[in-house]
Amino acid sequence: MRRIVLTALAAIAFTTMGFAQSGITVTGNVKDLSGKGLQAVSVSLLQAKDSSLVKADITDAVGKYQIASSKTGKFLLSYNLIGHEVKYSAAFEMQDGQSYEAPAVTLEAAAKKLQDVTVVSRKPLIEIKADKTVFNVENSINATGSNAMELLQKSPGIQVDNNDNITMKGKTGVKIYIDGKPTQMNSKDLAAYLKGINSNDVEAIEMISNPSAKYDASGNAGIINIRLKKNKKFGTNGSVTTGFTQGITPKGNGSVNLNYRDKQVNLFSNVSANIGRYENDLSLYRIQRDSIYDQRSINANYNKNLNLKAGADYFINSKSTLGALVTTSFGSSEWTNNSTTGVYYQPTNQFVKSLKATNSIPGSRTNVNANLNYRYADTSGLEVNVDADYGLFRGVGRSFQPNYYVDQNGAPLYEIVNR
Numbered sequence: 257m258r259r260i261v262l263t264a265l266a267a268i269a270f271t272t273m274g275f276a277q278s279g280i281t282v283t284g285n286v287k288d289l290s291g292k293g294l295q296a297v298s299v300s301l302l303q304a305k306d307s308s309l310v311k312a313d314i315t316d317a318v319g320k321y322q323i324a325s326s327k328t329g330k331f332l333l334s335y336n337l338i339g340h341e342v343k344y345s346a347a348f349e350m351q352d353g354q355s356y357e358a359p360a361v362t363l364e365a366a367a368k369k370l371q372d373v374t375v376v377s378r379k380p381l382i383e384i385k386a387d388k389t390v391f392n393v394e395n396s397i398n399a400t401g402s403n404a405m406e407l408l409q410k411s412p413g414i415q416v417d418n419n420d421n422i423t424m425k426g427k428t429g430v431k432i433y434i435d436g437k438p439t440q441m442n443s444k445d446l447a448a449y450l451k452g453i454n455s456n457d458v459e460a461i462e463m464i465s466n467p468s469a470k471y472d473a474s475g476n477a478g479i480i481n482i483r484l485k486k487n488k489k490f491g492t493n494g495s496v497t498t499g500f501t502q503g504i505t506p507k508g509n510g511s512v513n514l515n516y517r518d519k520q521v522n523l524f525s526n527v528s529a530n531i532g533r534y535e536n537d538l539s540l541y542r543i544q545r546d547s548i549y550d551q552r553s554i555n556a557n558y559n560k561n562l563n564l565k566a567g568a569d570y571f572i573n574s575k576s577t578l579g580a581l582v583t584t585s586f587g588s589s590e591w592t593n594n595s596t597t598g599v600y601y602q603p604t605n606q607f608v609k610s611l612k613a614t615n616s617i618p619g620s621r622t623n624v625n626a627n628l629n630y631r632y633a634d635t636s637g638l639e640v641n642v643d644a645d646y647g648l649f650r651g652v653g654r655s656f657q658p659n660y661y662v663d664q665n666g667a668p669l670y671e672i673v674n675r
Contacts, residue, residue, distance in 0.1 A: 279326040280350045284358035285319045286335055293319025294363060297337045298382040298412075304330040304347040312382060312412045314389065324415065328352050338380060341366050382412060387468065389413065391461040394485065402499060403509055403530055404453035404482055411461050414480065418536055420447035422480070424463060429477035434583075435484055437627065440647050445621050448587045450482075452530040452561030454511035456497040459483045487515040487524065507532025522569040533558045538595075546602045553595035561587040577631045585623040592616050609669060612660045619653035 286297045297315040301323045302308065310331065313321045333345040340363040350356055383390040391411045409416045415423045421443055424430045432439045432446060439446055462481040487493060494514040501507045511528035538553040567581035593615040599608045625647045632640040661669040 279324055279352065280328060281355045282323040282325075282331075282333070282350075282358060283355070284321060284333070284360065286315050286321070286337075286361045286363060287319055289362060289364060293317070294337060295319065296384045297321075297335055297363065298380065299323065300334045300336070300381070301325060302332050302334055304332050307332075309410050311410055312391070314382060314384065314412050326418070333358055335361050335363060336380070337363055339366055340364060387466070388462045388464045391463070392459075393455065393461065394459045402455040402501065403451045404455060404458055405447060405450040407455050407458060407461060408450070408480070411463065411480075413463055413465075420444070422446075424478040424480065425465060427477040431477075431479050433479055433481040436481060437643070437645070440625075441623060441649065445587070445623065445649075445651060448559055448561055448589060448621065449563065449585050449623065451532075451559060452509070452528055452563045452585065452587065453482075453484075454497055454499060454509050454528045454530075456499070457484050457511050457513070457526065457528060459485045484526075485513075487513065488517070489515070490517050490519075492516045501532070504535045505533040507534075520571055522571075524565075524567055526563075526565040528563045530559065530561045543602055547608070548600040548602050548605070549597055550600070551595060551597040553593060555591070555593050557589060557591045559587065559589045561585065575632055575634050579627075579629045579631070581627040581629070583625050586621070588618075588620045590616065590618040607664050609661050609663060612662060613657070615655070615657040617653060617655045619651065621651040622649070624648040 282301060284299070286294045286299070288294050293315070295315055295317050297319070298312060299315060299321045300312045301310045303310060310327055311323050311325045313323045315321045328351050330347055330349045332347045335343045335345075343361055343363060345358055345361070348356060348358075379392045379394075381392055383392065389412060391407075393407055405416065405420065408414050408422060413425050415426075417423075421428070422430055422432070432450075439449070441449060460483045462479075462483065464479040464481065467479045492515070494512065496510070496512050498510040499508065507530075509528070509530040509532075511526060514525050516523040533556060535554065535556045538551065538555060540549070540551040540553075542549045542551075562585070564584045565581070567579065569577055569579040571577055593613070595611075595613045597611040597613070599610065600606060601608055625645065627646075628644045630640075630642040632638075659672045661671065663669060
């Protein structure tokens with residue numbers, strides 16, 4: 257048997273780290289009683305069994321919407337616009353790769369009742385503002401039992417692929433901010449960090465398609481700002497939350513918050529953790545020239561993350577605030593792949609050889625960020641922010657990827673090893 261050993265910083269092998277899943281697409285349009293398209297209607301794709309949110313979208317200027325999701329099953333749609341009656345569609349079932357055009361929906365203005373009026377202030381799930389779209393998840397069912405990455409998957413206009421790459425309205429290179437401050441991490445470490453943020457700690461997600469001059473110029477493709485909850489109660493208080501998800505494998509998360517606040521000082525801290533194994537199956541059938549490649553793979557990623565945050569705000573007066581913040585993130589992960597690919601001669605469909613490939617990429621990361629900030633804001637709307645930041649990042653990763661070629665009896669032909 258021949259043996260070839262390749263050593264490289266980035267090994268490229270026959271196995272693939274992408275996933276060939278096309279998902280589902282739901283389209284439709286919403287009109288008013290005159291037949292004119294309604295803009296800014298919140299359209300939610302819900303699981304039919306429990307009405308849990310899968311994905312949300314907003315209608316455009318002519319009332320059209322398009323929702324893409326990797327999930328399959330039985331769904332229904334809800335339509336919500338302030339001042340109008342909420343409507344629901346009939347349930348429908350979808351399989352991977354299918355598209356569905358929902359029947360047109362007409363929304364009617366809500367009937368007004370003048371007597372026995374009770375005013376209740378509650379934010380809508382999706383808000384359309386002049387400079388951004390806001391996905392309000394605080395105190396909603398969407399903020400339970402998940403993490404910040406899963407909330408992004410449900411947000412309108414945002415797509416997260418199976419490699420945890422984030423795009424907004426089809427644009428790559430989106431910058432992620434936490435409480436108005438940019439994150440300085442690559443896509444893999446950012447995904448691990450977001451999975452460590454408990455969804456119960458998230459107040460809202462802001463999607464800014466055209467960032468103003470106040471944001472870093474590198475965010476021209478769009479900015480996603482994740483606003484975490486801030487406890488404004490006076491005195492000492494705290495909270496403990498936990499979450500559990502069962503898919504192919506179990507996953508869990510939890511967080512602890514502790515705060516102290518008076519008229520002069522606000523002290524706050526948070527500890528959150530996430531642990532879980534994420535698994536995907538891949539079936540890929542390809543024809544290249546005179547060869548057929550029939551691949552079957554199981555890809556798994558086991559993550560453990562711990563995030564710590566501590567900070568203080570000193571209220572100099574009613575207009576000026578001086579603050580300090582330290583955030584740290586520790587994580588470890590191991591990505592594994594087990595793949596078998598049959599190779600056939602296409603004209604006769606004759607078996608040629610089989611490739612058995614395995615890959616293991618263990619790694620760890622440490623991220624520490626410190627921030628000093630000053631904020632001035634008066635009643636006229638003038639706001640001045642000054643920030644000084646220091647960041648430290650350390651990441652370690654290894655890869656071992658042997659590829660074995662065997663004949664139809666399983667006897668070895670040769671192997672290629674990537675390190």
